Amino acid sequence: MILLSDSPGDLETAARAIRNGLLVAIPTETVYGLGANAWDTRALARVFEAKERPAFDPLIVHVAEPAGASEVADTTVFLARELMERFWPGPLTLVLPKKPEVPDLATSGLDTVAVRCPAHPVARKIISLSGVPVAAPSANPFGRLSPTRASHVADWLGERVDYIVDGGPCSVGVESTVLDLSAEPPLVLRPGGLSLEAIREVAPTVELFDRSTTSPRAPGQLPSHYAPRKPLRLTDSGALPEARPRGRAVAICFGRDSAVAAERSGRFARVVDLSPNGDAVEAAAELFQALHSLDLGDWDELWAERLPELGLGRAVNDRLYKASAK
Numbered sequence: 475m476i477l478l479s480d481s482p483g484d485l486e487t488a489a490r491a492i493r494n495g496l497l498v499a500i501p502t503e504t505v506y507g508l509g510a511n512a513w514d515t516r517a518l519a520r521v522f523e524a525k526e527r528p529a530f531d532p533l534i535v536h537v538a539e540p541a542g543a544s545e546v547a548d549t550t551v552f553l554a555r556e557l558m559e560r561f562w563p564g565p566l567t568l569v570l571p572k573k574p575e576v577p578d579l580a581t582s583g584l585d586t587v588a589v590r591c592p593a594h595p596v597a598r599k600i601i602s603l604s605g606v607p608v609a610a611p612s613a614n615p616f617g618r619l620s621p622t623r624a625s626h627v628a629d630w631l632g633e634r635v636d637y638i639v640d641g642g643p644c645s646v647g648v649e650s651t652v653l654d655l656s657a658e659p660p661l662v663l664r665p666g667g668l669s670l671e672a673i674r675e676v677a678p679t680v681e682l683f684d685r686s687t688t689s690p691r692a693p694g695q696l697p698s699h700y701a702p703r704k705p706l707r708l709t710d711s712g713a714l715p716e717a718r719p720r721g722r723a724v725a726i727c728f729g730r731d732s733a734v735a736a737e738r739s740g741r742f743a744r745v746v747d748l749s750p751n752g753d754a755v756e757a758a759a760e761l762f763q764a765l766h767s768l769d770l771g772d773w774d775e776l777w778a779e780r781l782p783e784l785g786l787g788r789a790v791n792d793r794l795y796k797a798s799a800k
């Protein structure tokens with residue numbers, strides 16, 4: 475594995491490597507992606523192998539410009555144009571009818587393809603220089619914490635990738651929102667970096683997939699995803715003081731009052747506050763880095779409180795829920 479910077483020469487190297495079928499981890503505003511040429515089935519097969527990802531879990535295809543989406547998908551479906559115009563580039567993935575040229579491996583044989591135009595300038599530059607659409611799942615082993623730093627990719631995938639481009643920490647910190655426009659009504663399959671409230675301003679009929687009433691549509695919805703190695707337990711917002719941790723535990727809070735109450739309870743060896751002001755955007759940006767580093771610490775258990783189910787709080791709660799599921 476070779477580590478690259480975001481210098482123009484290194485971005486050229488990364489783009490050429492992708493075009494030639496190699497695996498390149500690239501920074502996006504959400505999380506690092508494991509990029510491969512979406513037209514190259516051998517490269518796609520290596521992505522699944524590197525991540526130990528089951529072949530039934532399809533990849534997101536990334537384009538440098540919104541207009542590039544029509545190369546891989548039918549962008550004339552209801553609401554697609556409006557959503558692309560308003561939210562791309564950005565943390566929104568659209569599930570659209572696929573073009574026949576897109577390899578089945580990228581879409582796991584579905585007749586839809588997930589497409590995203592990321593906002594990170596480094597990702598956009600690499601995709602545009604590569605001259606191909608770039609299939610990129612999060613650059614983590616399947617089911618593990620998502621990477622928001624180049625070092626997370628190096629630690630977890632290491633020699634399984636050819637290059638890692640270091641673009642610094644990811645600003646959004648949780649994966650994109652996956653919105654299925656082939657469903658009626660359109661369905662958010664994965665809450666993420668773009669809030670449901672923002673989407674509903676453009677598309678009021680969009681519904682949130684409800685895991686309690688519907689069977690999984692995207693494998694990322696299976697419980698036990700984003701898992702740290704240490705047990706993670708969840709409480710309601712503000713309920714950490716009533717927790718009964720076993721052994722040395724750390725509390726993950728979102729707000730000054732919660733943090734003070736968790737400290738005072740005396741139940742935790744350490745209290746970490748991911749957003750003293752209770753700001754879900756800030757909490758999302760810190761979440762995976764905090765879990766990565768706490769997972770390496772000397773704790774028997776990690777405990778976290780939920781955020782209110784609003785804005786990016788939904789994405790944070792979703793990741794915490796999946797990280798806590800056995």
Ligand code: TXA
Nearest residue numbers: 504506507532533586587588611612649650692693694
């Ligand atoms: O922010 C992100 O979306 C990051 C960065 C790298 O762009 N990528 C990412 O990819 O999170 P991945 O592979 O970890 O998650 C993709 C999700 C999975 O839950 C997958 O099941 C779903 O998108 N997905 C992909 N294609 C789909 C399709 N055709 N229909 C329904 N769900 C799909």
Ligand code: MG
Nearest residue numbers: 611612620649
């Ligand atoms: Mg992932």
